[in-house]
Amino acid sequence: MNDRVSITVENHIADVRLTRPDKMNALDPAMFAGIIAAGQELAGMSGVRAVVLSGEGRSFCAGLDMQSMASGGASASAGMGSLTDRTHGNANTFQHVAMLWRKLPMPVIAAVHGVCFGGGLQIASGADIRVIALDARLAVMEMKWGLIPDMGGYALWRGLVRDDVLRELTYTNREFSGSEAQGLGFATYVDENPHARAMAIAHDIANRNPGAMREAKALFNEFADLDEDAILMAESVRQARVIRTPNQIEAVMAGMQKRVATFVD
Numbered sequence: 001m002n003d004r005v006s007i008t009v010e011n012h013i014a015d016v017r018l019t020r021p022d023k024m025n026a027l028d029p030a031m032f033a034g035i036i037a038a039g040q041e042l043a044g045m046s047g048v049r050a051v052v053l054s055g056e057g058r059s060f061c062a063g064l065d066m067q068s069m070a071s072g073g074a075s076a077s078a079g080m081g082s083l084t085d086r087t088h089g090n091a092n093t094f095q096h097v098a099m100l101w102r103k104l105p106m107p108v109i110a111a112v113h114g115v116c117f118g119g120g121l122q123i124a125s126g127a128d129i130r131v132i133a134l135d136a137r138l139a140v141m142e143m144k145w146g147l148i149p150d151m152g153g154y155a156l157w158r159g160l161v162r163d164d165v166l167r168e169l170t171y172t173n174r175e176f177s178g179s180e181a182q183g184l185g186f187a188t189y190v191d192e193n194p195h196a197r198a199m200a201i202a203h204d205i206a207n208r209n210p211g212a213m214r215e216a217k218a219l220f221n222e223f224a225d226l227d228e229d230a231i232l233m234a235e236s237v238r239q240a241r242v243i244r245t246p247n248q249i250e251a252v253m254a255g256m257q258k259r260v261a262t263f264v265d
Helices: 029-043 066-076 093-103 119-125 151-155 163-172 176-184 194-206 210-223 227-243 244-257
Strands: 006-012 013-018 051-057 108-112 116-117 131-132 136-137
Touching: 006 029, 013 029, 013 194, 029 093, 029 108, 051 119, 051 194, 093 108, 093 119, 093 151, 108 119, 108 194, 116 119, 119 131, 119 151, 131 176, 131 194, 136 176, 210 244
Parallel strands: 013 051, 051 108, 108 131, 116 136
Antiparallel strands: 006 013
């Protein structure tokens, strides 16, 4: 859909790819803009029930394109706002490229291969589910450049990666492999073919009640910040939006009749 991100939709699944393979999909201003534009497009696609996010070429995303940002000086960030400007809800522009995947109404599965450093790791962390190649190379890279993770990482890693592990990886910017990522908390699965595994998961999701799936994701996004009473009420409110709807009835009938359900988006 633009020169940095492509979207292909088939069978209710959006196959989204970062398309700057010559630079290992590193993040330059055009990539930031392209990802945000793709997120806006996906948010309005009612027929999309799952998203698979990956990178073309040798890598998922090498993180910030330091050369591009440095050579552009102040102009490289023109129009992106200051770090403290909330340009996209509760996030700045840089944070939004990672947070938007978590905020999309449908589940997102990241398929990670090759290099996944810094901002790339934070973008992958915005997905609901991460499938990472065994030989992928990952790092919380920012400290190498005298910086801290600031693209939503702290919010996205909360409850995902053990606190002391995350501190060590952040303080040292130590590289770790895809085979280590699951034990550390960054990977849901490790697989020799992460894109194929991610598409299989997306296909499974796409064959479930899309209304229930969106309510479930919304509940996941909010429950960590709620107390017990509020969680119980949120469950009830969201279930009331789903129960006895045509799609929910179809899910029951299809299950009883042992057939593939036909849902309406």
